[in-house]
Amino acid sequence: MTSFGVSPPKPVTPDHDYAELSRLVRASGLLRRRHRYYAVKITLNVLAFAGGWVGFAFIGDSWWQLFLAAFFAFMFAQLAFIGHDAGHRQIFRTGRANDVIGFWHGGMVGLSYGWWIDQHTRHHANPNHEQDDPDLDIPALAFTGAQGDAKRGFLRWMAKYQAFLFFPLLLLEGFSLHVASVQTLRRTGLRARKTEALLLVAHFAVYLTAVFLVLSPLTAVVFILAHQCLWGVYMGCSFAPGHKGMPTMTGQSLDFLRKQVLTSRNVRGGTWVDFTLGGLNYQIEHHLFPSMPRPNLRRAQPIVREFCARHDIEYTQCGWLRTYGYVLQHLHAIGAPLRAASREPAVP
Template identity: 30%
Template sequence: MNLKEKCGQNGSLVGRSQPHLGEEHQEHEKAVASAGAEVYVKQEANGKQEIPSKNLNMYTWQEIQRHNQDADQWLVINRKVYNVTSWANRHPGGRRILKHYAGEDATDVFKAIHPKLDVVQLYLKPLLIGELAPGEPSQERNKNSELVKDFQELRKTVEDMKMFDVNRAWFFLHLAHILILEFLAWLTVYQFGSGWCVTIFIAFLLTISQAQCLFLQHDAGHNFIFKKSKWNHVLQNFVMCHLKGLSGKWWNYAHFQHHVKTNVCPKDPDVNMAPLFLLGDLQPVQYGKKKIKYINYEKQHLYFTMVALPFLVPAHLTMKSFRMIYFRRDWEDIAWVSSFYIRHFISFGPFYGIFGTLLLIYFVKFLESPWFTCVTMMSHLPMKISTEENRDWLSTQVLGTCNVEQSFFNDWFTGHLNFQIEHHLFPTMPCHNYHKVAPLVRSLCAKHGLQYVNKPLLKAFGDIFRSLKKSGALWKAAYYET
């Protein structure tokens, strides 16, 4: 029996996938996998190839790169070629991520995004169709093979340093900090009533709590805090849905697209703001030459202050989350998000009533929005924003992200998102370890001539508006060009 027939018989491994690879799925897949398959998985995780080449088809990069369409998607991992077309709609991270890497080498992004490679390999194995021909390089010919090799060695180094091990005490102290703020808000209204001064103080406490919820969810969404997947799933729903009132699955689908193609238009949803705002150097010129003017983009940095800062969280993010829950009919998310509003009605309803409690919830989101918007955009908007250039993983992340100087306040205020370079290179690394690997990343960037940007917090905030103003000026020059 040839390899293709074996893959076909194991196709049920793919067909039963769920949005989250729970413990029951992992145990089931490991049970049905043969001893030989388990050895194969371990060999794949280590990048080894012990299946005889005569059982595999050989492909060139020229042929692989043609398979980059919605109905025809191939990608390469550790020199193995996989046809992921049938798996795309069942991919836990959403089908768009696979489409973004179709026809490309996905070795580094595959390792970066998946915290449990042995489990994922069981799902990947039936999709194997061949390998790169012996004369082909491991990456596309336009990529710097030495840089790719050095980064892979760096990843091995930080793995040996146990930098991917989670300190659960750190996470639960962060969670306790949030719950204490929530409790103090309720205790304040219970003790002092619902006067204006009390309400402002309550909103202040809840604003800090809600912002820190997003930062905690961000880290919990990338990491396995518990060994059992089902408990990680519960923790994510508790933080994102119950404490924050947003869909965890919506966050996964949108956020991981941002990670795999950072600052690449239109693949990164975080920089796909047209036609409301034009970002980078290319998009404004394109709009200007086509004489497109939905707003006066020359003043978009001012509109950003009036629209995006206060309304990104209460309007844009909340509506996108609700829209996904509604159209997917996701009853689990509906139940968890409903618990957020029920908890607020129970806690504050007796003092403010239903309508007043809703106003309090969205007033807090309104206050939180500038904080969250500045923290998340300061490391990306001022950096290189481009169309697809098929760069290597290290260059993509370093060119599209920057860091903010470390201090106790900066770490807390940003939820450790001041180490965006390290976070983007190693998304499954817990944030309390970023500062330990930063010197290694800086050294590698210096070796290969990549600029490692690290700036003060206030300058990072100011660069958001300066980059918007610069893009607006580019649009104006192209728009009024005769």
């Protein structure tokens, strides 16, 4: 099996500050693998996931299944977080072992692991870069003034009011992830293409058969909509705080350390936030050390924050709800010129 993996790109110019920080983190032992943690985490996730399907069969054709739809939305995200960690080689040292976990978890939630690796590698290499970060290339949204000016027709209207549409659009994120995964199978250069195809076909076949076998058609459709929409909101709310509304790097040339820190935002919180966001609340530490096991990110944070303070590098962190406020303010500000232009009288 071809090895995948998301690793930090080598900076174009010497990055002595990053080298110094890396020595501090490595000396603290925070890059060592946490096999026991992941063994327990994966086992509990799989048991909970399997238990949910047992409960699904036991409850039968009932509207009570909507509570399980919310449960499965939560579990899909938790399983996707493990796939994310595997893609970064946080679980094992070898790429092959991590890929086994990544493909397995991608198959459980109906995502192409290979597609995600390609997207995420480019994102980590150029976070918040208008041309090179695929996470900024979302047709329904504009994250920079240039993107807003380039919108036409209905997409331009959406960009005007994107702050109001942001959370409703997240309801479609789960479906979008499935569609992108299936579309990826048409790429002849996709590594492990047959494996991906088999896993995705198996996922949709088992998922749809179980839902329509147990539930009546109407209940089944509502269950699927509730499950996929809630999952999309959860995924979007987990990934958006890390970079949206932070400075963009288009046209700027910074060393690796500053490029990663200045474009990332941490979410303040305790163990519950760590669990709910799958460690993505430590976005700065994760971008600086992508292969660092998830449970070590919390311990790395004071080291990185103190280092940034000593080197006068702005380190951004705020509460969970405040983070979404910043995201929405940014989207609203980008849409402001478009709204103003639509109110101007036409020149005869």
